[in-house]
Amino acid sequence: MSLEESQRGVGVTEDGDLDYDELEDLLGEKVLAREEHLNAEGFVIRPDDVQDVLSTLKERAGFDHLSLLTAQEYLDRYESIYHMKKYDDPTQEVSVVVPTDKENPVSESAEPVFRTADWHEREAYDLVGIEYEDHPDLRRILLPETWQGHPLSLDYDQDKPQIVPLREHANPLQPDHKDAESDTMFLNVGPHHPATHGVLHLETVLDGEQVVDVDPDIGYLHRCEEQMCQNGTYRHQIMPYPDRWDYVSAGLLNEWSYARTAESLADIDVPEYAQVLRTLGAELCRIASHLLALGTFALDVYGDFNVIWQYAFRDREVVLNILEDLTGQRMMFNYFRLGGVVWDIPEPREEWFEKIRDFLDELPGKLAEYHDLVTGNEIYQIRCVDTGVLEPEVAKEYGVTGPAARASGIDYDLRRDDPYGYYDELDWDVVTDDGCDNFARVMVRFKEVEESAKIISQCVDLLEDWPEDERTIQANVPRTLKPEPDTEVYEAVEAAKGELGIYIRSDGTDKPARFKIRSPCFSNLQSLPEMAEGELLADLIAALGSIDIVLGEVDR
Amino acid sequence: MSSDNQHVTTAQTKTREARMGEGVDDRFNSRLREVLGSMPFILTKFDKFMNWVRGSSMFVLQFGIACCSIEMIHTYAVKHDLDRFGSGIPRASPRQADLIIVPGTIVSKFAPRMKRVYDQMPEPKFVVGMGNCTAAGGPFQEGYNVVKGAEEVIPVDIHVPGCPPRPEALIYGVVKLQERVANGESSPVVVKPYELEEFSDLPRDEVVEKLADQIDEDDLVMRYNWRNSP
Structure with missing residues (x-):
C-alpha cells in the first residue's frame, strides 16, 4: 500500500491536494483524455481497462471508496462514470469515465476490484442498458425480470405495455428446494413482512436455523425518482422529491444534498444565517430519524420492547412539532431553496427557541431512560453483542457509510471531512465505535443523537443573538437556472444513513440531462449478506434492523 | 356489588328471578341490563347488528x-x-x-x-x-x-x-x-383495470410473444397497459 509507504501517497501534493498529473502518469497510456468535472477531474479510459485502472487507483493511490457509478446515454455513446474517493479524505476525488459505443454497449465490470460495483452495475444495466463483462450476476435489480427496455435510455417508450408475473414465492416445504445432502431450506422474508422495514424481499437459504445464503431482492418501491428529477426544473420543481427518498423524517438532510449539488453547479453562495437554519433543521431531522431507527430496532430484536418503540415515537412527535413550526409540514418539508431557505423562524421567535430548549433539556433524561431500557438490558445485549459483525475492510469494499461505517471503526463523516453548512464553525465530535456489531451500530446512533443536540443548542444560541438586519434567508438566485451545457458535478452530504450524493449533468436547458442519486442505504444493504451469513436467522433480522435502511432510498 | 342493588328495581329483580332462578348473584347485572330495564333481549335486524x-x-x-x-x-x-x-x-x-x-x-x-x-x-x-x-x-x-x-x-x-x-x-x-x-353504507368504488390472470389467457401480441419463453402458461401475471392509464 502506497499510503503506508509514503506519508502522502501517490498523486497528493505537499499541501494535501490532489495532483492529477501525477495520477495520470501513474495510469500511463491507459488515460485517453482528461475531463473537467466541477468536483474532480475525470480520466477517460477504454472499456476493457476498467479493472486495471480502478485497481491501480485503489492500490497505489489510495482511492478506496467507490462512491457511485453513474450510467448515462448520450446521442453518440453510452458512458459509465466511477466516482472514487478516499475514506481518509473524501475531498480527494477522481472520476473514471468509461465511454462505450452505441451498438454494443459492453464495458468491463469493476466488481472484482470493488464488491459494491455489483449492485451499482446491475442498476446501470437495468435502467440504462449498459452490459458489464465479467459481472458475476448481471440481471435486473430494480425492475421486474420480465421488463422490456431500459427506461432511462433515450429511445424508451413509456407507453409500451408491460407484463409482470406473480411467481408463487417458492414454498419452503416443496421437496425441490430441499437438497437431500445438505438439508437446506428456502425461506422468503417479505416483501410484505413487519421486520423488513418496508417492502424488501429477502431470499434466504437456511441450514437448520443458520443462514447459509441471503439475497436481498429490491425494487418494490422503485418510484422513478431519477426520472422525476430529470423532468423537473432546477429552481423549484426538484426540491420536493428529495424529501421522499429517505422519508423517515430525514427530509432536510436529503434536501441539502440537492441544494449542495445544485448550488455547486450554478455557483450560488448561501448566506450564513440560512446556513445556520439549515444546520439546525438538518440535525433535528437526524434526531427524528435515529429515534425511529432505535425504536423499530428494539421492536425487531425483542417483541416486548414495544414500549421503547412507543417512547421513541413519543419523542419523535416533539421533534416533528418543532420542525412543523419551522417548515409547515410534519414530514415532507420542502423547506430549502437554492441559495437559502424558504422562510425565517416563526414568530414569536423566543417561543420557538423555548420549545427547542425544552426538548434539549429533557433529552439527556430520556436518553438515560433508553439506556436503562435498551442498552443496559441483558436480553438485548445477548441479542446484539457480537452478532452481525461487519469488519472495516469489508465495509469499505461495499462502500458502507454513515453510522454503519462509523460503528465499524471507520472515521468517516462528511460533515467534518468535507465541510458544508455551518458545521465547521461549531463544536461537536464524530462518533466512532470499534465494536463492528449490532450493538455498536445502535450505540453510535445513541451518541449521535447527543452530538446533534449539541449542534442544535449552539445553533439556537447563534440564532438568538443574530442581528435583526442581517437575517438574510436567501441569496439572489435567477428565476430560471440554466447552467452551462455539459457541466458535470457530483456532491454529497452526510445524511442520516450515510453519504447521500447527487450527480448532475446539465445540457444548457433548465432541467438536468442526467440526475443520479447515490443512496447510502443501497450500498449499506448490499453488505447485509456479509453480516448475516453463518449467523442465526434471528440475527439476520437484527442485522437488517441495525443498518437502518429505508426502502424509498434503496429503490429510489 | 351490594351498592349496585339500589339501582335494581323490584321489577327487574323479579324478571331476573323468573328467568334465572332465585338467589342469583347481582354481578350478573350489567350496565347494559340496567339500561334495558326488564327487557331481557334486544330486537334488531341481524344485518344491522x-x-x-x-x-x-x-x-x-x-x-x-x-x-x-x-x-x-x-x-x-x-x-x-x-x-x-x-x-x-x-x-x-x-x-x-x-x-x-x-x-x-x-x-x-x-x-x-x-x-x-x-x-x-x-x-x-x-x-x-x-x-x-x-x-x-x-x-x-x-x-x-x-x-x-x-x-x-x-x-x-x-x-x-x-x-x-x-x-x-x-x-x-x-x-x-x-x-x-x-350504517351498512360501504360500497367501494370498483375500477380495477389490472387483474391477475393466467399468462395463457392474455391476447397474443408482441410483448406476450417476447416473454413466452420466460413465463409459464399457467403463471399468474399482471399486464400493465400504461397507455390507457389515467
Whole structure:
C-alpha cells in the first residue's frame, strides 16, 4: 500500500491536494483524455481497462471508496462514470469515465476490484442498458425480470405495455428446494413482512436455523425518482422529491444534498444565517430519524420492547412539532431553496427557541431512560453483542457509510471531512465505535443523537443573538437556472444513513440531462449478506434492523 | 356489588328471578341490563347488528409501503392512538384483518403482491387508500414504473388525500369508514383495470410473444397497459 509507504501517497501534493498529473502518469497510456468535472477531474479510459485502472487507483493511490457509478446515454455513446474517493479524505476525488459505443454497449465490470460495483452495475444495466463483462450476476435489480427496455435510455417508450408475473414465492416445504445432502431450506422474508422495514424481499437459504445464503431482492418501491428529477426544473420543481427518498423524517438532510449539488453547479453562495437554519433543521431531522431507527430496532430484536418503540415515537412527535413550526409540514418539508431557505423562524421567535430548549433539556433524561431500557438490558445485549459483525475492510469494499461505517471503526463523516453548512464553525465530535456489531451500530446512533443536540443548542444560541438586519434567508438566485451545457458535478452530504450524493449533468436547458442519486442505504444493504451469513436467522433480522435502511432510498 | 342493588328495581329483580332462578348473584347485572330495564333481549335486524359489530372493532393489516406508513405508525402510536376508535390493533397476517390501509406508492413489481395480500384477507374486507399516490400516483404519477392509484388494482372504500396525510386525517378516514360500515353504507368504488390472470389467457401480441419463453402458461401475471392509464 502506497499510503503506508509514503506519508502522502501517490498523486497528493505537499499541501494535501490532489495532483492529477501525477495520477495520470501513474495510469500511463491507459488515460485517453482528461475531463473537467466541477468536483474532480475525470480520466477517460477504454472499456476493457476498467479493472486495471480502478485497481491501480485503489492500490497505489489510495482511492478506496467507490462512491457511485453513474450510467448515462448520450446521442453518440453510452458512458459509465466511477466516482472514487478516499475514506481518509473524501475531498480527494477522481472520476473514471468509461465511454462505450452505441451498438454494443459492453464495458468491463469493476466488481472484482470493488464488491459494491455489483449492485451499482446491475442498476446501470437495468435502467440504462449498459452490459458489464465479467459481472458475476448481471440481471435486473430494480425492475421486474420480465421488463422490456431500459427506461432511462433515450429511445424508451413509456407507453409500451408491460407484463409482470406473480411467481408463487417458492414454498419452503416443496421437496425441490430441499437438497437431500445438505438439508437446506428456502425461506422468503417479505416483501410484505413487519421486520423488513418496508417492502424488501429477502431470499434466504437456511441450514437448520443458520443462514447459509441471503439475497436481498429490491425494487418494490422503485418510484422513478431519477426520472422525476430529470423532468423537473432546477429552481423549484426538484426540491420536493428529495424529501421522499429517505422519508423517515430525514427530509432536510436529503434536501441539502440537492441544494449542495445544485448550488455547486450554478455557483450560488448561501448566506450564513440560512446556513445556520439549515444546520439546525438538518440535525433535528437526524434526531427524528435515529429515534425511529432505535425504536423499530428494539421492536425487531425483542417483541416486548414495544414500549421503547412507543417512547421513541413519543419523542419523535416533539421533534416533528418543532420542525412543523419551522417548515409547515410534519414530514415532507420542502423547506430549502437554492441559495437559502424558504422562510425565517416563526414568530414569536423566543417561543420557538423555548420549545427547542425544552426538548434539549429533557433529552439527556430520556436518553438515560433508553439506556436503562435498551442498552443496559441483558436480553438485548445477548441479542446484539457480537452478532452481525461487519469488519472495516469489508465495509469499505461495499462502500458502507454513515453510522454503519462509523460503528465499524471507520472515521468517516462528511460533515467534518468535507465541510458544508455551518458545521465547521461549531463544536461537536464524530462518533466512532470499534465494536463492528449490532450493538455498536445502535450505540453510535445513541451518541449521535447527543452530538446533534449539541449542534442544535449552539445553533439556537447563534440564532438568538443574530442581528435583526442581517437575517438574510436567501441569496439572489435567477428565476430560471440554466447552467452551462455539459457541466458535470457530483456532491454529497452526510445524511442520516450515510453519504447521500447527487450527480448532475446539465445540457444548457433548465432541467438536468442526467440526475443520479447515490443512496447510502443501497450500498449499506448490499453488505447485509456479509453480516448475516453463518449467523442465526434471528440475527439476520437484527442485522437488517441495525443498518437502518429505508426502502424509498434503496429503490429510489 | 351490594351498592349496585339500589339501582335494581323490584321489577327487574323479579324478571331476573323468573328467568334465572332465585338467589342469583347481582354481578350478573350489567350496565347494559340496567339500561334495558326488564327487557331481557334486544330486537334488531341481524344485518344491522352485524354491521354495528363490524364497524365498532376493526382489525387493521400491518402493511407499510412508503412515506405514508411512517405517518400511519404515528397514528397507531402514543398521542394519536388510533385504538381509541376501536381499530388500532395491527395484525401481521392478512387472514386476521378486516381493513387494509394502503400507505404509499404502488409500483409495477409490488402491485401483484398487494393484490395477493388483499385476496388473502377474509370477507368482508375494507380498504382505506392513504395519500395521493393511492389516489392517482401522486407526485410520481408520470413515472414509468408507477401504478396510477390503488384503485387500478383493488377496490378502495375511502381515500384520504395528502402527501402524506396527517395522522388526524387518517383517523378521520378510518372513523368515517367505521361509520359507513356500521350504517351498512360501504360500497367501494370498483375500477380495477389490472387483474391477475393466467399468462395463457392474455391476447397474443408482441410483448406476450417476447416473454413466452420466460413465463409459464399457467403463471399468474399482471399486464400493465400504461397507455390507457389515467
